Amino acid sequence: MTVVSDLAPWLVQSRWPTVPIRYVAKLGTGHTPSRQHPEYWEDCTTPWITLADVWQLRDGTRDTITETKEKISRLGLANSAAVLHPAGTVILSRTASVGFSAIMGHDMATSQDFATWTCGPKLLPRYLLHALRAMAPDLRRVAAGSTHKTIYMPDIEQLHIPLPSMEEQQRITDFLDVKTARIDRMILLRQNQVELTGERSTAEIADIITGAAGDFGLVSMRRTVRRIEQGWSPQCEDMEAHPSEWAVLKTSAVSGGRFDAMRHKRLPADLSPNLDYVIHDGDLLMTRGSGSVNNVGVAAIADTGGRRLLLSDLLYRIHPDRGWSARFLAAVLRSAPVRGQVSLLLRGQSGQTIKLRGEDIKEIQVPAAPINVQEKVADQLTAISDESEFMKSALRRSVQLLAERKQALITAAVTGQIDVATACGGGI
Template identity: 50%
Template sequence: MTRSRLAPWISASRWPTAPIRLVARLGSGHTPSRSKPEYWENCTVPWITLADVWQLRDGRTTVITDTKEKVSPLGLANSAAVKHPAGTVILSRTASVGFSAIMGQDMATSQDFATWTCGPKLEPRYLLHALRGMTPDLERVATGSTHKTIYMPDIEQLRVPLPPLEEQRRIADFLDAETARIDKLVALRDRQIRLAQEGRASSLNHTFKRETHSATRLKHLLATRPRYGVLVPQFVEGDGVRFIRVNDLLDLSGRANSLRRIPHTLSSQYARTITRPGDVLLSVVGTMGRSAIVPPELEGANIARAVASLRPATDVSAELVAAWLTTPDFIRQAVIATSSDTAQPTLGMEDLANFRLSWPSSPSAQRDLLHEVRAIQRHGNRLVRAFQAQSRLLAERRQALITAAVTGQFDVTTASGRNVTEGVTA
């Protein structure tokens, strides 16, 4: 990794830059052997793993104090894991790359994190902001086809602008205050997005449940029973069958060239879920109600176990089926059907086939309903896109504020970050 590849904006720093490892002790973590039960008894040491990254994804958490798992002193003593002191800065470097925080107490980490224990020339909060300024660059240079990784030799090359310690503290104070203010606006936008999505779903629900519609079950609208896909996928490079997972349903159009692939022989074992244009795909494990219609370019693909394939009958609109799957009426039935699950909610195909809904009783009524559904979706989507655009703008301006502050492009003692939110009102 060269300095030009990673965080090129650092070259504009008014202060000298230095490798972080020269002003902070670089470390990492490890996982004690799971085959030694005694290493996992009397666990008292907080242990940061990728299961804790959820706390850091929005960039608003500065200090991490709670962890999903703990390790024992015996496990630490018999592995490469170490207990780092409170104030150590962490950075996730595998799978979920670029998430950072400060340890709120003495803690250990898995091998998925790099750690820096700051020396007398580096303020931990300033380093945290600098690392967060590098997040897009870290994501860009991460390598790996399955799980993206920043390898330790590259971590060793990371540099940071190094103003005097008191200036670092002033910058950290400024960024703490100004990013918190931006984060409040982002949280407001997130809430508005949720409300717009809920309003869209509620309007669709009301439109479907008309007195003129007939009560039916989902299976009566389908050409075949719902099916779920490949239980244990095996991925291949190059020639293979395109494979659709739950996250792919968020934006299925235009994904033909970016989907993972599975062997043709494996796909043929699940021939009943090989896709056709117009099939409706639905997430049925964990997240419920995420749906998409298979576009023509994804004919012949296959689906994951967490995705169900619904093939509408010839006289049934796939758009209407997909729209109904986003309504509170569908979600309510899905919650009831999975309420006894002790682990991850999983919707059974027989339960799904017997879901009840109201449906137009004639082709002309179906066309009228489709017209109304499209109007509701257009209006709701416009609102969601507008709020999402403002969220992206706030994120970009937050990032620009951090990079400008840590490189000394303005004097934080006299500056205000308020101009970064011009045009974005509460």
Template identity: 45%
Template sequence: MTSASIAPWLSTSRWPTVPIRYVAKLGTGHTPSRNVPEYWENCTVPWVTLADVWQLRDGTVDVIKDTKEKISQLGLANSSAVKYPAGTVILSRTASVGFSAILGADMATTQDFATWTCGPRLDRRYLLHALRAMASDLKRVAAGSTHKTIYMPDIEQLRIPLPSLDEQRRIADFVDGATKAVDSLVAATGRQFALLDAKLLEFLRVMTTSGGTTELSSTGVPWMPKMASGWTLHKLSRIFATGSGTTPRSDNPAYFDGPYGWVNTADLRDSVIFRTGRTVTTEALRVHSALKVYRPEALIVAMYGATVGRVGVLDSDACVNQACCVLYRPTGMRVKYLFHWFVAHRSEIMSLASGGGQPNISQELVRSFRVPAPDLAGQDCLLADIDRYTERIGVERAHLAARMKLLGERRQALITAAVTGQIDVSTARGIEV
């Protein structure tokens, strides 16, 4: 694959382009054998892995100062791993393709990264910005069905514009200032997203406990002390049928790829469940007595792990695994009303979870929840108000999302224009752009 096919915009550069490996020493990393325990004892060498890419996803972190894992000096000496000097520029080339940073200390990397140790003609900050300019191009051309990869022969072909060293430094200073200004707007927009979410959550809390009235009575529930006078406190076990499910044995392909969706807690995102990652067959239902098909509009509640208290509403017939509690066939309460109640009170529900590393709530606890609600006509009125409010919040979120997209495009365009010389950085300051 040629450099032109990877990043065609390089043809607009004011300066000649060169393969990066001509001006920086190209390398990669390695993983010491996991079968030799001695290689994983007394680990002191910082070791960059894909687990560290989260730091780089928004492009605001230029220097990696710490790593999740380390390797030992023995493992380093008995593998193809290399400890690169501080200032080396790295690029993720497998799975999470196209993320780059500068090493803040002497570090090794896995084979999922390409590395460049800059020579005297190349400024490392300029190289970092040049790599970020082509990040979207690298993602586009990455190959592979399971894990996308930029292979080392293609890495060897990567080219960058090469102005003078002084010009590189001016470009790096300009990009730092310009992107900092954009990043401050991105951060402010992120805070607006959070405020909208908090605003909606408080509205749902009010609507599902008091309906907005100031005439309140006691519920007797410590974490939900008040409800609207005249409402009824419903125990879920009395107004909903409850159930759960199981996980079919994964070693039998006859149990999967069938007509019924199979829901686990990862599918619960406080929304309607339109589709799931796996499906099960009638054979799985026949063999596993705990596996049942639930009808649309059943409410699914996560009982285990980080998703405790999250909910989803079935859009089609589906089964669930044992980590889910199902509430169905309601009497006296709309499923959608209960859905909003769970969303509004998730933090309180999480506080009731037991267990340390794996928090959980039981089906009996879910069945014991008491939910305040008006009669069905009153619930329908509240749901209409919630729908209108949610729609307004959705419009505001869409505007913010459009702003985020434009800011991202602006950031990328600034970097690309700077490294190709389309912006005269000698007369422009990043903060003013």
């Protein structure tokens, strides 16, 4: 059982007494009616919260849950340990997606993946919601050490919260509702700026590629490459390799459009590397297969950083012919006009892995620019891409800082480290 001070060390700073939540709210959970009884799954009308609904709660902006992906029947409810909880009950996801919380908008049941608290006369549901969100990072930290990433019910029973008077709970709730909503709006604006920055750079790059195609015409990749090489698929260990150890690249090393040498799997020490597949700086790599169309046919230039990396079977290495720049081809293959061609080549494919054939690559049309123009265009596209990534990185950092500020504000308010009565008129 987790020691309370280890789970939520910030509780010791509370101005108010801390109590187990179950002392002031009825603790419950849920269940899944047996799937072996089809009649339990007929005429399903009761909203039933499952892990499939956690997506609604991940960004912390939705306080009340009213719609669920699944429903259960009255018969299933009556013949299982599932419980119909009243509106206003507070839920906490305790398995897999640990630490997400909300308030039931009306009478609902849950799966066994949730803990529930129906508040008594000394506890406001919205105050409890804020208190649970204050401890969410601690819950995830504790769950991370578990094989199944679960907060078990004995630990749930020991969860404590600060318990000020009902009047103070209401003040804290009112304060946090206003302040967190303001921070959420700022986070959303920053996230929109990230998207707009990416869209702008995509449009600028597409204009340059289209202009080059207009000036010099198009040529198929068949005339630009000497050879297209596919990697191998040894049984690897899904862990980071030491720089002196061999590793096989993951598809994700390239699928983001920028090479990431840390996306790899370690080759077991007893397995000899196939030296035909050694990655060298400057290699033009392309994703051959992925679970998403958007990640297939994406290209990047390798920069190993001195690591001993090998080509995987879901990547291609493209060897440009004389008169063709690998940097130019990589940039062109990432551009919107060529991504549109790749999408057409992959149309109709389905399944866990969508794959691009080497012969398909040769049919892709690229601007037939001379080598001096290729290098100039590659420099332009790299500069646009670098500027965009810099701006997006700064905006993402701003989002992270705002989220940390929100978390700290909630924690300080529920523990009384800030006087919400005097802080209401201040800034964030």
